């Protein structure tokens with residue numbers, strides 16, 4: 269509970285500090301007061317001893333010794349002293365408030381009293397009562413030497429004992445008062461602090477937390493009160509700004525998602541429609557193709573007609589290619605993942621485009637990292653993707669240029685970069701490049717890059733393009749590196765990298781030859 273409650277934590281910490289400060293303060297005040305009271309009692313005791321001394325001189329000189337006893341007892345009765353004695357040099361009691369002591373008891377006399385003639389002060393406890401003691405030597409003045417031996421410097425000493433109980437009672441009273449004050453201050457500080465924390469910290473933080481929880485639950489209408497100009501107010505303002513920006517991003521995402529969904533459903537319907545039409549057209553087209561074949565074999569066609577029939581055959585081939593592209597895009601077969609050597613995927617595709625490369629006087633540069641690891645992908649599909657990109661690059665350089673193919677490895681990704689020195693792509697077209705049916709070519713279908721991107725996604729790879737208008741374009745295809753440990757358990761993997769030869773027109777994998785047509789129309 270305490271660990272989770274900020275108010276309680278601050279209160280306990282401050283409370284403990286205040287309590288310790290008050291305790292230390294009270295302790296020192298009591299000590300100072302107690303010392304003061306003790307000194308005061310001692311001083312009073314000394315004054316009383318001086319008074320006795322004066323009195324003694326008077327009565328001794330006028331030979332009224334017997335009055336001394338009475339004087340001491342009157343002092344005792346008035347509460348001035350607890351006990352009073354006059355002792356002789358040998359310590360025997362000459363006069364005392366305790367009459368039974370007189371002439372009997374022998375007191376212990378400290379050496380300094382008569383040795384140095386010092387006034388001595390001290391304290392002792394008797395029957396649980398603290399007593400202040402003052403000892404004052406009585407000097408042997410000339411006037412005293414009538415009766416006392418002239419060779420002795422002192423005739424005796426006055427010893428007075430005064431109770432310290434009144435001093436202690438006063439100190440105790442003050443101590444109790446200080447403790448009461450301390451408790452009152454402690455409670456006051458606690459209450460004021462509690463009110464301040466609740467008002468300035470706890471309430472705003474709880475309110476902020478409530479709004480945060482709303483955001484956590486997905487309610488972006490949350491808004492925190494941010495009126496105070498302090499740090500908590502700033503926190504609330506930042507929180508509100510963050511929620512607003514989150515809300516805006518969410519709306520944007522939602523809008524873009526909606527758009528994508530619309531686009532996707534539009535594409536799906538177009539795809540369906542297109543593949544339906546493609547199926548419908550394919551058979552009649554095959555019939556027309558067969559009929560044209562028959563016509564072309566007919567003898568007696570003059571030169572102009574042969575040319576017309578040839579053109580019809582070319583157009584039929586083109587239509588076939590477009591139909592296959594459409595069907596291919598609509599079908600989008602699932603990849604058969606295997607372990608493939610990157611170099612072996614690229615080289616056959618470069619060989620396929622060599623006739624076009626030579627015709628257009630294009631220089632080809634190949635750069636491969638020394639230890640290129642194999643990748644995990646459907647070899648046929650990846651070759652199709654590569655070929656689409658290679659064909660685009662070649663088509664972008666009709667009058668010579670340089671085609672650079674690089675394959676590198678970084679961390680767990682293999683990167684294949686296909687760069688050309690063609691006209692490049694405008695920023696506006698860069699946005700639409702991968703959309704189906706986007707083309708700037710007279711005879712293009714605009715499906716090449718759309719198919720390529722789908723292939724890359726299905727094979728766990730990515731494709732992106734870098735281009736500045738006027739300085740060529742670079743298409744970057746990235747694949748996941750094949751990790752031997754990961755495949756040892758994968759059922760579809762093969763231990764050694766292998767390259768699947770592009771299938772012929774009659775093969776099951778018909779994609780490759782189709783795309784070759786697709787790229788060379």
Ligand SMILES: Nc1ncnc2c1ncn2[C@@H]1O[C@H](COP(=O)(O)OP(=O)(O)OP(=O)(O)O)[C@@H](O)[C@H]1O
Nearest residue numbers: 660661664692707708709712713714715716717741
């Ligand atoms: N290397 C490139 N240089 C310049 N523009 C390019 C390059 N590659 C693609 N493009 C642009 O992207 C468009 C779309 O390419 P995509 O391959 O999808 O279709 P296409 O090449 O036009 O037609 P198809 O591939 O069906 O023959 C192209 O029409 C072209 O404008």
Ligand SMILES: [Mg+2]
Nearest residue numbers: 656660716717
């Ligand atoms: Mg293309």
